[in-house]
Amino acid sequence: MFRMTGLRADARRNREKILAAARELFREQGTAVALDDIARRAGVGIGTLYRRFPDRDALILDVALEGFETVLAVVEAARAGGGGAAAVLDETFRRVVEQRERLVMPLVGGPVVRDPRVRKLQRAILGALEEVLAEGRGEGVLRADITAFDLVGAAAMACRPMPHLPREAAGALAARHVAVYLHGLRPHGAPALPDMVDPGGYLGLG
Amino acid sequence: MFRMTGLRADARRNREKILAAARELFREQGTAVALDDIARRAGVGIGTLYRRFPDRDALILDVALEGFETVLAVVEAARAGGGGAAAVLDETFRRVVEQRERLVMPLVGGPVVRDPRVRKLQRAILGALEEVLAEGRGEGVLRADITAFDLVGAAAMACRPMPHLPREAAGALAARHVAVYLHGLRPHGAPALPDMVDPGGYLGLG
């Protein structure tokens, strides 16, 4: 039989439940949330959580990794879908908003920032977006001074947790925001942007 | 002598230090952060924190209140500055980004949402923005389907904490994002927006 990972089926299921609960609670209360609460919301024992994630940072890291993987998959799927650069960006942001509750990249200035797998995913995401931008500039549908970093930042902002709002309202807000932002990316009559500052490394989302 | 509040000078100073530390830590780690940590970062004893803020919710509420007050002041100052609606929005968002580290409205679906002072400030902010929008539509410089709620949401997104980035990089990112967003608010060639969903109450930022 095909094994997705080296884990047994029940273990894999529980791992997913824990990650889902962690995503929710990180978004609602931040990464300082009690691990007991995460286990409780996941419906597993605390021992199960600690077996799979030796400490808080390991859990944060895995949540972040899945988030970055999802983003990369979204960008690649949008590119594979074809169309011009504008269409690719539309599709990318549409899917980012759709999956924003999964895109929890806890934004912690800790071990996550230094993890090589995270950095590799970041490079892949930025690289793919840069290619899209290059195309778009060639087609004249995108202003020239936008960087891939701007786009990742925009995605991060649109994915901002808003746990005080009903889910659909938060989703609608994000979708509308992104629509305006994308429209603002067009070169026609665009005023100059403030200077970029080197981010020096890690990019994080919601 | 003029008393800003009923507090003694040292008490007022410490209150500010505690709020500043709380803002930082809420942004970095979320509202579940240990209150001891907040007192330590503020450089005051834990007793001082508890005397001023009887529990976590009181602290969260006061941080939120100051944030909403700041936003309202920003909007009103921008309107007082004059110019057309577009200029008012430019100025509003410029200052929001400038003060984004102070605009911590913890986004917790708890007591904050129900506090009457918070709701009053929200109404004032939304009301002021609606007037600006009405002007802007009259002048033809703003697309007609944008709501005040969209604008508050945009501000919240731009204020998103990004503690993993150097401060200047995060600021530049926010400023550039807002510039693109504002450009996207112009009606020329704008595609239709997704439908709005009623937020049902509380609005929160950063």
Next chain:
DNA sequence: AGCCAACCGGAGCTTTTCCTCCAGATAGGG
């Protein structure tokens, strides 16, 4: 079906956080 390596849950010990209380310090009016 039968077996066993892998996994589960939570009791329970340790560490941290919560919160109260009060002896000593200080602002600021007279």
Next chain:
DNA sequence: CCCTATCTGGAGGAAAAGCTCCGGTTGGCT
């Protein structure tokens, strides 16, 4: 400068969270 109402910091008991360990359960191979 002195007095006192107000404020401070941190010790310390209670409560919660962090973390480990092991008896019992279960998936999945044969």
